Amino acid sequence: RRATPSPPSSSRIAGGEIHPDPTHLSRGMEGDDPMDFTWTAGWEAACVDASPDPDPDPAPQEAEAEAESMILVSGPRVAVSGLRRADCRAGECVLFVNAGGCAIQGDHPSANLFSSDSFFQGGESIETSENIVQGGDYPSLYSSARYGDFTYRFDGLAPGDYYLDLHFAEIVHTAGPTGIRSFDVLVQQDKILSQLDVFKVVGGNRPLQVLDIRAFVGSNGAITIDFKGVRGNPMVCGICIRKSPATPAAKLGTRGSGLCKKCLTDVEISSPIQKRTAKLISKYEKQIEELTSQCNIKSDECSMAWSLVESTNQELDRLKMELHQKLVQTDNFEQVLDTQTDQLRKVSQNYENDKKLWAAAISNLERKIKAMKQEQALLSLEAHDCAHAIPDLSKMIEAVRALVAQCDDLKMKYHEEMAKRKKLHNIVQETKGNIRVFCRCRPLSKVETSSGYKCVVDFDGANDGDIGIINGGTAKKTFKFDRVYTPKDDQAEVYADASPLVTSVLDGYNVCIFAYGQTGTGKTFTMEGTERNRGVNYRTLEELFKIAEERKDTVTYNISVSVLEVYNEQIRDLLATSPSSKKLEIKQAGEGSHHVPGIVEAKVEDINEVWDVLQTGSNSRAVGSNNVNEHSSRSHCMLCIMVRAKNLINGDCTRSKLWLVDLAGSERLAKTDAQGDRLKEAQNINRSLSALGDVISALASRSSHIPYRFAL
Numbered sequence: 001r002r003a004t005p006s007p008p009s010s011s012r013i014a015g016g017e018i019h020p021d022p023t024h025l026s027r028g029m030e031g032d033d034p035m036d037f038t039w040t041a042g043w044e045a046a047c048v049d050a051s052p053d054p055d056p057d058p059a060p061q062e063a064e065a066e067a068e069s070m071i072l073v074s075g076p077r078v079a080v081s082g083l084r085r086a087d088c089r090a091g092e093c094v095l096f097v098n099a100g101g102c103a104i105q106g107d108h109p110s111a112n113l114f115s116s117d118s119f120f121q122g123g124e125s126i127e128t129s130e131n132i133v134q135g136g137d138y139p140s141l142y143s144s145a146r147y148g149d150f151t152y153r154f155d156g157l158a159p160g161d162y163y164l165d166l167h168f169a170e171i172v173h174t175a176g177p178t179g180i181r182s183f184d185v186l187v188q189q190d191k192i193l194s195q196l197d198v199f200k201v202v203g204g205n206r207p208l209q210v211l212d213i214r215a216f217v218g219s220n221g222a223i224t225i226d227f228k229g230v231r232g233n234p235m236v237c238g239i240c241i242r243k244s245p246a247t248p249a250a251k252l253g254t255r256g257s258g259l260c261k262k263c264l265t266d267v268e269i270s271s272p273i274q275k276r277t278a279k280l281i282s283k284y285e286k287q288i289e290e291l292t293s294q295c296n297i298k299s300d301e302c303s304m305a306w307s308l309v310e311s312t313n314q315e316l317d318r319l320k321m322e323l324h325q326k327l328v329q330t331d332n333f334e335q336v337l338d339t340q341t342d343q344l345r346k347v348s349q350n351y352e353n354d355k356k357l358w359a360a361a362i363s364n365l366e367r368k369i370k371a372m373k374q375e376q377a378l379l380s381l382e383a384h385d386c387a388h389a390i391p392d393l394s395k396m397i398e399a400v401r402a403l404v405a406q407c408d409d410l411k412m413k414y415h416e417e418m419a420k421r422k423k424l425h426n427i428v429q430e431t432k433g434n435i436r437v438f439c440r441c442r443p444l445s446k447v448e449t450s451s452g453y454k455c456v457v458d459f460d461g462a463n464d465g466d467i468g469i470i471n472g473g474t475a476k477k478t479f480k481f482d483r484v485y486t487p488k489d490d491q492a493e494v495y496a497d498a499s500p501l502v503t504s505v506l507d508g509y510n511v512c513i514f515a516y517g518q519t520g521t522g523k524t525f526t527m528e529g530t531e532r533n534r535g536v537n538y539r540t541l542e543e544l545f546k547i548a549e550e551r552k553d554t555v556t557y558n559i560s561v562s563v564l565e566v567y568n569e570q571i572r573d574l575l576a577t578s579p580s581s582k583k584l585e586i587k588q589a590g591e592g593s594h595h596v597p598g599i600v601e602a603k604v605e606d607i608n609e610v611w612d613v614l615q616t617g618s619n620s621r622a623v624g625s626n627n628v629n630e631h632s633s634r635s636h637c638m639l640c641i642m643v644r645a646k647n648l649i650n651g652d653c654t655r656s657k658l659w660l661v662d663l664a665g666s667e668r669l670a671k672t673d674a675q676g677d678r679l680k681e682a683q684n685i686n687r688s689l690s691a692l693g694d695v696i697s698a699l700a701s702r703s704s705h706i707p708y709r710f711a712l
């Protein structure tokens with residue numbers, strides 16, 4: 001009958017609990033001798049009765065060697081037969097557990113030989129009724145086993161060195177095959193058996209002992225034995241814990257003796273086990289030698305292989321470097337290629353555009369050539385006709401030359417005539433009088449008319465230059481002028497008499513036009529006028545530019561303008577953008593010629609610039625008010641036009657000035673009721689006008705002394 005691991009019958013399989021025997025262990029721990037267990041009596045008896053196996057069946061050495069190859073540590077030995085009485089060393093034994101089974105009594109009923117299965121955790125108990133071959137003196141030990149993944153933990157042990165004996169038998173897969181079950185065994189967590197395959201070593205229903213496994217118990221007083229399946233479940237039949245004898249097992253030295261670990265002396269070894277151990281050692285030493293020589297060969301091979309690897313790595317590094325350089329070169333080439341591709345694309349585009357343009361140009365040229373050919377054909381015909389007319393052409397050329405000569409002669413005569421005209425024009429002006437006085441009477445203003453004022457001027461003799469002042473019904477008082485303008489005469493008529501003087505200025509003569517009269521009589525209106533009704537100033541400059549334009553082929557003119565104001569005998573530059581601390585003064589440059597050093601001379605190119613200049617001057621002019629005329633100016637405003645002329649034919653240069661003056665009001669002091677600053681202003685105005693009158697009188701009477709200085 002074969003044992004089966006599952007499902008076991010309740011009577012034959014116990015659950016996986018820890019079942020320490022407190023009685024045994026407490027007694028063992030409490031007593032002075034830890035081996036003083038009741039069940040050890042059975043062992044003692046067994047030892048006494050022990051007798052050599054009459055028919056020992058020595059295990060094949062191959063099987064032992066096979067089992068030893070699974071032992072990872074030095075020291076343990078293998079027995080391929082069951083436990084015999086002769087092997088029992090009761091003096092050393094602390095505990096013998098019948099794994100998976102119950103307690104077994106020895107020859108003395110009072111003492112157990114093996115304790116029942118306890119101290120385990122996990123696994124199941126199994127047993128078999130089949131015969132255990134080579135089962136030794138206690139085959140029932142191998143009829144039961146703990147089966148599965150399980151652990152044994154033995155507590156309460158005195159610290160020190162112990163030996164463990166493990167008893168195995170394959171009682172489940174008794175017919176194999178090899179490798180159906182293999183497992184590891186760890187003692188105190190150190191693996192001592194690796195992939196133990198009991199069937200492989202001894203076959204089914206045969207005992208296998210692994211003896212003398214060393215274990216050290218520390219202060220925790222415990223030994224743990226872990227069984228871990230590699231393939232299938234592990235199983236164990238018995239565990240024996242033995243106290244290490246006082247003299248520990250010595251390492252074998254020479255054949256038949258061992259080296260004591262404590263005293264390092266040779267100890268005689270005579271037991272068959274020790275002999276076998278020595279044999280194994282010799283065998284392993286040979287194997288070690290062989291392995292060492294193989295290892296050396298392999299080391300040399302490794303060394304060579306390593307050198308090869310190193311040289312290969314160096315070559316690999318070199319190749320990597322080369323590859324990197326090639327990649328960099330490739331990148332550079334790609335960039336250059338991209339740039340050149342772009343350039344090529346642009347060139348290609350330009351080429352296409354140029355091609356189109358050239359095609360259009362060629363087409364255009366072809367059309368033109370065609371037209372020119374037609375024209376050339378016509379011209380050929382005309383040329384043919386002209387060839388006949390060449391004699392007439394020569395005559396014509398002669399005639400043109402004669403005309404050119406005649407033109408040059410006429411041109412010379414024209415200039416001579418122009419010079420004469422200029423001279424005669426100015427003689428005429430002088431004949432009219434170097435000093436001419438015109439009188440203009442303005443119309444009554446609306447305020448004056450609505451206030452009931454009446455005109456007291458008689459214009460009956462106006463055409464002859466006479467005006468009469470009707471004075472309260474008595475005989476009228478008559479005054480004579482070079483010309484009288486009635487209120488009906490407009491600005492253009494007033495300017496008509498000033499116009500010839502402009503020609504004189506451009507011919508190089510100095511001219512002065514000024515307006516004189518009481519406040520509010522129309523001086524400013526006459527000289528400046530308004531934007532819609534321009535006065536003498538604007539019209540004069542307009543005429544200047546007009547004549548200059550007419551003469552531009554023969555004379556170039558350079559015209560500049562200054563505007564100044566005389567107020568309270570102080571000169572102020574009305575074109576200066578910022579007030580100057582320097583006092584301006586009139587200097588006499590020659591007889592009848594004056595200038596003001598430092599004054600702004602604004603160069604004007606056309607009449608629009610002139611108007612801007614006149615407006616600037618007009619805005620800057622000092623204006624106040626008094627009770628005669630609210631907007632009357634109390635300063636003399638003087639506009640000076642400087643003309644520089646260059647005759648392009650004969651190179652003559654002239655400089656001349658035209659003064660256009662708007663004098664301050666000439667009313668009498670008593671009539672203005674002026675006081676304070678206004679009185680001072682009026683006094684200065686009257687004094688300057690009086691000096692001007694003296695100059696004019698002296699000029700008119702051709703006096704040898706002209707009192708210019710007082711008038712300055």
Ligand SMILES: Nc1ncnc2c1ncn2[C@@H]1O[C@H](COP(=O)(O)OP(=O)(O)OP(=O)(O)O)[C@@H](O)[C@H]1O
Binds near residue numbers: 664
């Ligand atoms: N011929 C005219 N026709 C119409 N209105 C005129 C004429 N002359 C002057 N006036 C007007 O008379 C007023 C005074 O003229 P204006 O200011 O020219 O006098 P003024 O002599 O310059 O005075 P002041 O001495 O105070 O400068 C202005 O309103 C002006 O428009």
